[in-house]
Amino acid sequence: xxxxxxxxxxxxxxxxxxxxxxxxxxxxxxxxxxxxxxxxxxxxxxxxxxxxxxxxxxxxxxxxxxxxxxxxxxxxxxxxxxxxxxxxxxxxxxxxxxxxxxxxxxxxxxxxxxxxxxxxxxxxxxxxxxxxxxxxxxxxxxxxxxxxxxxxxxxxxxx
Numbered sequence: 001x002x003x004x005x006x007x008x009x010x011x012x013x014x015x016x017x018x019x020x021x022x023x024x025x026x027x028x029x030x031x032x033x034x035x036x037x038x039x040x041x042x043x044x045x046x047x048x049x050x051x052x053x054x055x056x057x058x059x060x061x062x063x064x065x066x067x068x069x070x071x072x073x074x075x076x077x078x079x080x081x082x083x084x085x086x087x088x089x090x091x092x093x094x095x096x097x098x099x100x101x102x103x104x105x106x107x108x109x110x111x112x113x114x115x116x117x118x119x120x121x122x123x124x125x126x127x128x129x130x131x132x133x134x135x136x137x138x139x140x141x142x143x144x145x146x147x148x149x150x151x152x153x154x155x156x157x158x159x
Contacts, residue, residue: 004078004107006114009067014052016077017067022046024097032133041132045095054082063087065118070098070107078102081111083119091119091127091159096138108141120159128156 009017022042030038055067063086070079079098085091093115098107119127129142134152147155 004070004072004102004105004110006068006070006110009055009069009080011052011055013067013069013077013080014048014055017055017069017080018046018048018051020077020080020099021051021095021097023100027100028137029132032135037132063092065115065122068111068114068118070111072102079107079111081115083115085119085122085124089123089125091116091122091124093127093129096129109145112145116159124159126156126158128154130154 025041025045026038029041033041051067054064057064057066063084065082065084067080067082069077072078079096079102081096082094083092084094093112096108096111096115098111116124116127127147128150129147131138131153139155142155146157148157150156
């Protein structure tokens with residue numbers, strides 16, 4: 001049962017997004033990538049200044065559509081997604097994560113649907129996502145939503 005509302009991220013959500021994304025990366029990829037590579041991923045993608053800046057510029061950079069968050073009934077952020085349309089007609093999901101305790105409750109599906117709708121509004125007819133490892137834990141989720149392997153580390157689907 002989905003008990004989360006999806007909305008555009010606000011500046012006050014940056015810390016929660018950073019923590020949630022870092023937690024998801026460590027949990028999902030820690031054993032496959034090892035501490036050093038996971039540390040680099042967290043450093044590159046979860047930087048609080050970076051996320052704050054990204055929240056402040058939706059539509060302000062070519063192809064960037066911003067962050068969306070899913071918030072539970074208490075207002076706590078339980079999931080986040082970012083994406084854009086970096087090239088004509090091709091949407092890109094840059095990050096998608098849910099708090100581990102809320103997985104399999106429809107939060108990720110709601111976030112992906114909202115991001116997809118934003119991308120369609122901006123002309124996307126296809127969608128892509130890159131993964132850090134071939135056997136990513138998210139593969140079944142994306143396959144369920146119609147994504148197929150384009151390369152071992154890249155998935156895509158037609159919208």
